[in-house]
Amino acid sequence: MSHHQEPSGAPEVGIELDLNGSPRTMIVDPVQSLASAVRAEGLTGTKLGCETGDCGACAVLVDGVPMASCLLPAVRAGGRRVTTVEGLGTATELSPLQAAFMRHNASQCGYCIPGILVAASPLVDRDELTRDDVVSELTGNLCRCTGYESIVDAVLDAHQQVRSGRTGGAA
Numbered sequence: 001m002s003h004h005q006e007p008s009g010a011p012e013v014g015i016e017l018d019l020n021g022s023p024r025t026m027i028v029d030p031v032q033s034l035a036s037a038v039r040a041e042g043l044t045g046t047k048l049g050c051e052t053g054d055c056g057a058c059a060v061l062v063d064g065v066p067m068a069s070c071l072l073p074a075v076r077a078g079g080r081r082v083t084t085v086e087g088l089g090t091a092t093e094l095s096p097l098q099a100a101f102m103r104h105n106a107s108q109c110g111y112c113i114p115g116i117l118v119a120a121s122p123l124v125d126r127d128e129l130t131r132d133d134v135v136s137e138l139t140g141n142l143c144r145c146t147g148y149e150s151i152v153d154a155v156l157d158a159h160q161q162v163r164s165g166r167t168g169g170a171a
């Protein structure tokens with residue numbers, strides 16, 4: 001069930017998962033997407049764009065891997081570790097990636113940004129990261145405002161920050 005669709009009428013089911021680091025039980029329609037389910041839990045940072053797996057606005061991490069949550073039935077998230085954009089950092093404690101997006105003014109309308117932050121978050125922990133790596137890893141994330149240059153700059157900057165943190169500033 002996307003947010004546009006009616007419930008299927010099938011009995012709702014309870015799933016247990018790790019949601020942003022805490023155990024959570026969610027009651028979901030068997031056909032409800034994970035995107036719809038986390039938004040119903042108040043985690044509206046996860047955006048719905050195309051709902052066909054093409055735009056990346058709905059990206060969440062499932063066991064650390066970015067996935068299009070519009071296509072993933074919530075029931076399939078049972079027993080898994082799910083991280084939404086809300087789990088990356090907080091307003092008072094931005095993640096290095098979020099802070100870099102602020103420094104680079106990488107957000108214009110902002111609609112694509114939660115999905116991009118989620119999709120890019122595993123990249124900043126890599127040992128090596130090139131501009132081409134970032135571009136190719138983010139091909140599934142569309143930005144209607146076409147702010148790609150500053151987005152890629154921000155991801156590379158965050159990677160540099162995290163790396164220098166790991167090596168005691170010797171980046």
Ligand code: FES
Pocket residue numbers: 047048049050051052053054055056057058059068069070071
């Ligand atoms: S809303 Fe999921 S990929 Fe576009």
Ligand code: FES
Pocket residue numbers: 106107108109110111112113142143144145146147
């Ligand atoms: S900032 Fe507007 S869609 Fe990317």
